[in-house]
Amino acid sequence: MASIKERRKPRWYFGGLASAGAACCTHPLDLLKVQLQTQQEGKTTLVGLTKNIVKKHGVLALYNGLSASLLRQLTYSTTRFALYELTKQHINADSFYKKVLIAAVSGAAGGFVGTPADMVNVRMQNDMKLPMEQRRNYKHALDGLFRVYREEGLARLFSGASTATSRAVLMTIGQLSFYDQIKMMILRTTWFKDNMTTHFVCSLMAGGIATTLTQPLDVLKTRAMNAKPGEYKNLFAIVIHTAKLGPLGFFKGYVPAFVRLAPQTILTFIFLEQFRMHLGIDPVD
Numbered sequence: 661m662a663s664i665k666e667r668r669k670p671r672w673y674f675g676g677l678a679s680a681g682a683a684c685c686t687h688p689l690d691l692l693k694v695q696l697q698t699q700q701e702g703k704t705t706l707v708g709l710t711k712n713i714v715k716k717h718g719v720l721a722l723y724n725g726l727s728a729s730l731l732r733q734l735t736y737s738t739t740r741f742a743l744y745e746l747t748k749q750h751i752n753a754d755s756f757y758k759k760v761l762i763a764a765v766s767g768a769a770g771g772f773v774g775t776p777a778d779m780v781n782v783r784m785q786n787d788m789k790l791p792m793e794q795r796r797n798y799k800h801a802l803d804g805l806f807r808v809y810r811e812e813g814l815a816r817l818f819s820g821a822s823t824a825t826s827r828a829v830l831m832t833i834g835q836l837s838f839y840d841q842i843k844m845m846i847l848r849t850t851w852f853k854d855n856m857t858t859h860f861v862c863s864l865m866a867g868g869i870a871t872t873l874t875q876p877l878d879v880l881k882t883r884a885m886n887a888k889p890g891e892y893k894n895l896f897a898i899v900i901h902t903a904k905l906g907p908l909g910f911f912k913g914y915v916p917a918f919v920r921l922a923p924q925t926i927l928t929f930i931f932l933e934q935f936r937m938h939l940g941i942d943p944v945d
Contacts, residue, residue, distance in 0.1 A: 675741020689920030725784030736774025771828025780804035834870025867925030
């Protein structure tokens with residue numbers, strides 16, 4: 661009979677719940693990242709932007725778009741984590757390249773499924789920067805989805821899907837496959853056990869890798885989703901517009917992105933591992 665430890669497995673929905681829980685903690689940092697990415701000038705700092713938002717709109721403004729952020733995690737992250745875990749368990753992904761391939765496919769599916777909520781999330785977070793007459797003023801995520809569908813058409817809900825999907829591929833590779841590989845490697849040493857310290861170290865490293873892999877596409881995705889209809893002809897036009905800032909323009913908002921993504925990744929995997937350890941025990945046959 662397998663021990664309880666050997667029978668612990670993540671359920672397909674654990675990743676979505678863990679990501680949503682992490683998003684509740686890190687949403688203000690995500691909002692700051694979006695606002696930094698959508699400005700063309702490069703003078704505003706993270707601290708200065710935070711002070712400006714709080715001064716003009718109050719502390720609660722840092723949670724603008726939280727409903728869309730949660731909807732995004734419950735679609736995007738649930739899909740990618742579910743596909744990754746279920747596929748990994750069925751094909752016995754013992755090598756790193758298999759984990760990368762599974763993560764890439766899972767990330768692509770999750771990125772596409774989560775694009776509508778992601779677009780509404782970007783718009784709601786960036787709304788306060790716009791003049792009053794240009795604000796969209798979505799009441800919540802579902803209101804945003806309905807209004808985009810009604811006012812701009814179904815296709816607009818998937819605006820930025822190509823960059824969102826590409827980013828999700830790199831994000832899932834950086835987070836899930838690298839987390840699994842790093843965890844496997846350090847558990848082979850005598851210094852680490854399968855506990856919260858190990859989960860923290862692995863997720864911190866995975867967060868750094870994921871941020872570096874995804875930041876250029878994240879900038880392009882944010883600009884595409886926040887653009888007015890017809891503002892850019894295609895993705896190449898967004899690349900040209902961003903390139904005017906120089907090579908670092910593609911890493912605009914990197915610090916808040918890492919500051920957000922590192923805690924997001926850490927909390928997601930800590931929550932996920934706690935779910936696995938306490939709720940993921942298979943029943944005895």
